[in-house]
Amino acid sequence: MLQRPPGPKPRFLIGNIPLASRDPLAVFRRWAQDYGDIFYYRAGWIHVYFLNHPDLIESVLVRNYQSSMKDRVVQNSRWFLGNGLLTSEGEHWKRQRRLSQPSFHREKIASYATVMTNYADQMLSHWQDGSVIDIHQEMMKLTLRIVLRALFNVESEETEEISEALNVMLRHSTGLRLLLPPFVRQLPLPGMFEVRRAVDGLNTHVYKIIHLRREHGSEAEDLLSTLMEARDEDGSQMNDLQLRDEVMTFLLAGHETTALALSWAWYLLGQNSRAQQELHEEVDRVLAGRAPNLSDLPSLTCAESVIKESMRLYPPAWAVARQAIRDFELGGYQIPVGANLVMSQWVMHRDARFFSDPEQFDPSRWRTEACLKLPKFAYFPFGGGPRQCVGASFAMMEAILLLATIAGRFQVHAVAGDPVEPVPSFTLRPKHGIRVALKERPGRTGSPLAQGDTTVATSALRQ
Numbered sequence: 472m473l474q475r476p477p478g479p480k481p482r483f484l485i486g487n488i489p490l491a492s493r494d495p496l497a498v499f500r501r502w503a504q505d506y507g508d509i510f511y512y513r514a515g516w517i518h519v520y521f522l523n524h525p526d527l528i529e530s531v532l533v534r535n536y537q538s539s540m541k542d543r544v545v546q547n548s549r550w551f552l553g554n555g556l557l558t559s560e561g562e563h564w565k566r567q568r569r570l571s572q573p574s575f576h577r578e579k580i581a582s583y584a585t586v587m588t589n590y591a592d593q594m595l596s597h598w599q600d601g602s603v604i605d606i607h608q609e610m611m612k613l614t615l616r617i618v619l620r621a622l623f624n625v626e627s628e629e630t631e632e633i634s635e636a637l638n639v640m641l642r643h644s645t646g647l648r649l650l651l652p653p654f655v656r657q658l659p660l661p662g663m664f665e666v667r668r669a670v671d672g673l674n675t676h677v678y679k680i681i682h683l684r685r686e687h688g689s690e691a692e693d694l695l696s697t698l699m700e701a702r703d704e705d706g707s708q709m710n711d712l713q714l715r716d717e718v719m720t721f722l723l724a725g726h727e728t729t730a731l732a733l734s735w736a737w738y739l740l741g742q743n744s745r746a747q748q749e750l751h752e753e754v755d756r757v758l759a760g761r762a763p764n765l766s767d768l769p770s771l772t773c774a775e776s777v778i779k780e781s782m783r784l785y786p787p788a789w790a791v792a793r794q795a796i797r798d799f800e801l802g803g804y805q806i807p808v809g810a811n812l813v814m815s816q817w818v819m820h821r822d823a824r825f826f827s828d829p830e831q832f833d834p835s836r837w838r839t840e841a842c843l844k845l846p847k848f849a850y851f852p853f854g855g856g857p858r859q860c861v862g863a864s865f866a867m868m869e870a871i872l873l874l875a876t877i878a879g880r881f882q883v884h885a886v887a888g889d890p891v892e893p894v895p896s897f898t899l900r901p902k903h904g905i906r907v908a909l910k911e912r913p914g915r916t917g918s919p920l921a922q923g924d925t926t927v928a929t930s931a932l933r934q
Contacts, residue, residue: 486513553716
C-alpha cells in the first residue's frame, strides 16, 4: 500500500477542497504548520501533495522537472489562454520559448522604460489631492496601456473593452472553477456565458491586430513584430494561432501580475507611513523632482525592496502546481503518476524559518545578510527552473519605475473601515479592490515626462 505523508482527515466522498472554503489561504497555512514540509490531501478525485520546504520545491521545479507537467488548472485554462508559454508542454513549449526569447532581451526591455514612465505621468495628471480611488483599477489600466504599447505599438482605443474582458476572465477563473471538467464551461452556469463572451471579444481584438500587421507590415520594434519575425532553427515561424496564444499569455502575465504587485505595494505602504517616508526620501534624493529612467534603477534600492516585500506578502502568483507524469521519490515518499504537487508562494514566503516576523511588512529586510543568504526557493515570486517567467526582468523594471514615478508625486493612505480581502483565483486579487486616499506631495504638481535614456549597464536590469 502506498505510504502517504500526514495530512487533514478527509471527508467521506469529497475529501478536502480548501479552495471551496471561506479562506483558502488560511487553510493552507494552518495545514502547513500542522503537518510540516510535505502533506497530503484528496480534493475530490485529485491527489495533492503540498510542499513547504525550499529543497522539495527545487527538486520538483529544477532537479526533477522532467517528471511533471503543468497542473490541471493550467491545462483547463488552455481554452482561453491557448497553447502559449504558460500552458504548453514538451517540444512545443521549447520551440515557443526559443522564438519568444528575443522579445525579452535586455536591450528590448530597456526600450520600454520611457513608455512606462510617460504613461504613469499621464495617469497622475488626472489624480487629485484629497480624492479616494481604487488604486488596483488604476494600476490595471496603467499596466494594460503599457503592455498594449509594448506588444502592438498602438494607443488602443479599445483599452477599456480589453480591460473589462480580462477582468471578467480573471474574476470567474478561480482555482476551483478551473478544476472542473472542460464540458462545464458550456453549461448555463452563472458567469460562464459572460466569460465565453469576454474570450470571444479578446480573440476578435487580437486577431484583428495580427491580420492588420500581416497585411500592412510595420517598422515598429514591438513584441508582436519580434514574435512575427522570429525564426526557429529550421526556419519556421509562428502562425496566427501561435501568435494569438502568446499575445493572450503576455496580455495576462504582462499587465495583471505587475498591476497586482503595485496594488499590494500601495496597500501595504498606505498602512506603513515609515516605509512610505523612506521611499519618498529615496525618490527625492535620486530623482530630484524628475521622472525616473532606466539608469536610475541601481539607485532605487528602497523602491526595489518595497516591490520585493509586497511580492513576499502578497505574491501575484500565489501558488505553483505540477502534475506528476511518472512515479518518483520526494521527501521520503513515492509520488504516483497523476498526483498534483502544489508549492505556494503565499505559504513559503510567510515561513518563520526563513523570514523573521514574517507577517510584518518590512522592505528593509531585503538589505540584510539574512535575505542575501535565503535558500533559493524560500522566495520565488516568478516561479523557478526552466519554466520561470520569461518576463521577470520586464516586470521588475516596470514595477520599480512605476512605483518611483507615483511616489514622486503622491502619498497614499489607507481608507479606514474599508477592508481588503485577497482572493486566490488565477492570481492573488483584491476581492473588492483597494481604496486609498491621495495626498499630493508639496511642490509636485507636475513632473516632467521621462527622457529617452535607455542606455545603461547590464546590472540595471536585475533578475
